[in-house]
Amino acid sequence: MVDPSEIEQLLAALVAAGPVEVRENGVRLASLASFQYEIRVQGRGTLLHLWSEDRTLARRVLRISEQAPALLQLEVEHFGRNKPDRLEFASSGERAFAQLTREKFLERFAELLREQFPDDEIVSLSTSADLKNSLSSRYTRALLKSRGEHWAILAASPGESAAAIDDMLTFGLLWLENTRTRAKIARVAGLRLFMPEGTGKLVAHRAGALSASTKIEFYELNAALGRARRVDAKELGNVVTWLTARHEVEGVLAEAAPEIDAVRKLAPEAITATLVPGTREVALRFRGADFARWQHATIFLGLGDHRRALTHDRQPELEQLIRRLAAHRHPAATETAHALYRMQPERWLEAQVFADPARVDARLDPRFLYTQVPAFSAGDRGVVDLLGITRGGRLAILELKANEDIHLVLQAADYWLRVRWHQQQDDIRRYGYFPGIEIRPEPPLLFLVAPAIRFHPATSVILRHLSSEIEVARVGLAENWRRGLRVALRQ
DSSP, rough: OHHHHHHHHHHHHHHHHEEEEEEEEEEEEEGGGEEEEEEEEEEEEEEEEOOSSSSSEEEEEEEEEEEEEEEEEEEOOOOOOOOOOOEEOOOOOOHHHHHHHHHHHHHHHHHHHHHHHHHHEEEEEEEEEGGOOOOGSSSSEEEETTEEEEEEEEOOOTTSSHHHTHHHHHHHHHHHHHHTTTTTTTOOOEEEEOOOOOOHHHHHHHHEEEETTEEEEEEEETTTTTTTEEEGGEEEEEEEEOOOOOHHHHHHHHHHHHHHHHHHHHSTEEEEEETTTTOOOEEEETTTEEEEEEEEEEEEEOOSSSSSSSGGGEEEHHHHHHHHHHHHHHHHHOEEEEEHHHHHHHHHHHHHHHHOGTTTTTTEEEEEESSSSSSEETTTOOSSSEEEEESSSSSSEEEEEEEOOHHHHHHHHHHHHHHHHHTTHHHHHHTSSTTTTTOOOSOOEEEEEEEEGSTTTTTHHHHHHOOOOOOOOHHHOTGGGGOOOEEEHHH
């Protein structure tokens, strides 16, 4: 546990040196002077509470991740999220390197726009975050006036991460919507996305799920020449996706059965075994929590990346771990802040849906539900994808999320596109999925499943831009879904 007095001393030293700004995940929130704050021990952890007239933040401090004369960086836990966040207190004179890079890019990009579109007028240009409208500081946003109409523009600098570029379409659509709601602006024709050369494959792929009325143009940036080239989405390439034949999956599970069954008998109602996509490994999960892997006739035990082979001498260790999971990862557990209770919530939700998919929608056939079909070259995206089928033979995709995620809609649409492609190639039937069922040719249904209060406000905005071919049902669950699935919202 982090000592509260240590954080207080470090903050006091920063304040003594001059103005301090507060940033979360690289986004500036406000000056520290505008907040009151308290650091205290709560339960088994340290709680940092900041509040002002405009906002309040409560974060559990996991560790001090970086300490420098002008910077204090904390790894914190935000209630309702399954990944740590980064909270920074920085001297205002020491601007974040990433933000400086983005501001320099903004200046160069403004010159590029003036040269590339000499007859157009730059109405606005910014790289600052707009938290109210869910607009990130990772991108340069512009509004270009062109012969009686406008274009919304979003650009990523060459220094941005691959993840930032993959996420561009979400923020681009939000920026497009934002520009269209402004007063005194003529028609906004569409969105122009500017991406570094050699990137944008996934963005162009996801754009294929949008309505034809959402006009998007793609441009590749050449940083060395300071120019941009308009490209067709097909030029950016195709994403990689594949199916594993069902008999191969079942063959690996059968091979692993002797070792897996010996573990599952310790808690048969809670432990499941699933093939890890693209591998010959089998994941053993306790209500979704990955606690062991099978590989080459051996069980490797451990909750994290460090796993040890399960030998006869370590059998008591396995039994102790199962008892801990049974105590803390129980639907009726009272210590809901415990790490074992809160880890891998999407996988726990997946286990609940697997047990009774008809709770999500009565049309779903409970005999068939597959995970990560097709599989992705990039591995697990943090969202659980399930492929099922209705009792009438129509494919159904279930996208599960336990916490708020601004990218949920386009991640789901991405998966829908891949499933639809394989369906049109007749791959799903040929690879042995849904045996004995005649799969109907209609496009798959798409179910977005999450606790009702965890849908991001941007969800409705992005849904409006999807193609009418994608039939979407938003299924909102009661917040206590761990105790049993109950639908509180259906749209």
